Amino acid sequence: MRILLLDLEGTLHTREGLIPGALEAVAELRRDFDAVRFMTNTDSKSDPELLLSLAACGLRLAPGEVFSPVAAAAEALTATAGAVALVVAPASVRRQLAERVPVSDAPDEATHVVVGDCRDWLSYEVLDRAFAALTAGGELLALQRGRYFLAGGRRRLDTGTVVAALEYAAGVTARVVGKPAPEFLRLAVRSAGAELDESDIYVVGDDPTTDIAMGNAVGATTVQVGTGKGRQPAPASRACRPTHRVASIADVPGLLQTI
Ligand SMILES: [Mg+2]
Known part of the structure; x- marks a missing residue:
């Protein structure tokens, strides 16, 4: 089973609004993967508040596909x-x-x-x-x-x-309990009716110390976007180094179709 785990803030949107091409990319990725889950480290909102704020910026997600700390x-x-x-x-x-x-x-x-x-x-x-x-x-x-x-x-x-x-x-x-805890990733994978060992996992995010470190810890293919924290200098640690780097979420469907 091919499972995609997508970060939210810094990857699909910022506090200023949606990242250009994010909605189109998500629609395409939903067609390409068996399951897509959205994983956030947002700790300032409850899950219902989070879903409402995402819907307000145009990203309509179902409760069962969003994972918060x-x-x-x-x-x-x-x-x-x-x-x-x-x-x-x-x-x-x-x-x-x-x-x-x-x-x-x-x-x-x-x-x-x-x-x-x-x-x-x-x-x-x-x-x-x-x-x-x-x-x-x-x-x-x-x-x-x-x-x-x-x-x-x-x-x-x-x-x-x-x-x-x-x-x-x-x-x-x-x-x-949030990223980069591997147990958090496992929770999202299990929600797709899969186990980690039997799945191809792809993690996409802007933050090397959370998104990328979490994916690397379980042997996932990791993609860092250059928006959000992806604009900051990269940490030297190998654990935080992504498999691939792209400019933004708009480039992710094209990249993941070629690998
Ligand atoms: Mg982020």
Whole structure:
């Protein structure tokens, strides 16, 4: 089975709108592959909010074909008996998690601390609660651990900086549930009714440290687009080096038909 895993932000759209040719490319890729799944590390929105914002920029996707770190965190938490989550993320993300697992702000009740986007309301009080839960033995789950994201052409601090602060203070190491975790990729592949070992996997994205690293970790064919973070200097690490590079998503159907 040929399965294509496509990144969203930086690959199909930016915060300024759709990347030229993205809709046509997606339509063509849907014809060429047995299954197409969309994988994002967006941690500032719940899945329903994400689908609405994508539809608003012209990208209409079905709930079952989009994979977010919020859904991955829900999977990880429900796999642990008795899990209670202290959530450091937007209210909508908290609500989505609460549909699957108990959530609590009490550090002595929490078995897990889930960290996502919190730039609009983060405080030392919130950090201290998370820190208390971690020092009491809670596990740190990071929706993602990006260092920065791009908005309006500027780099801004991303969730990874908060994750790193909590790791440093509590002396723990976070488990990342979003990209580049191979388990996240496996979740998307299984949704297509396939197993990783029996499939040809192609990963397309703009971020070498997440999209490309995740694909490389499972032996997928990886394609880096030159939009979004693909405009930034490439990291030296071999783990982040793509199989192919193209200028933008518009070039991906042509490339994947030739290999
Ligand atoms: Mg991206």
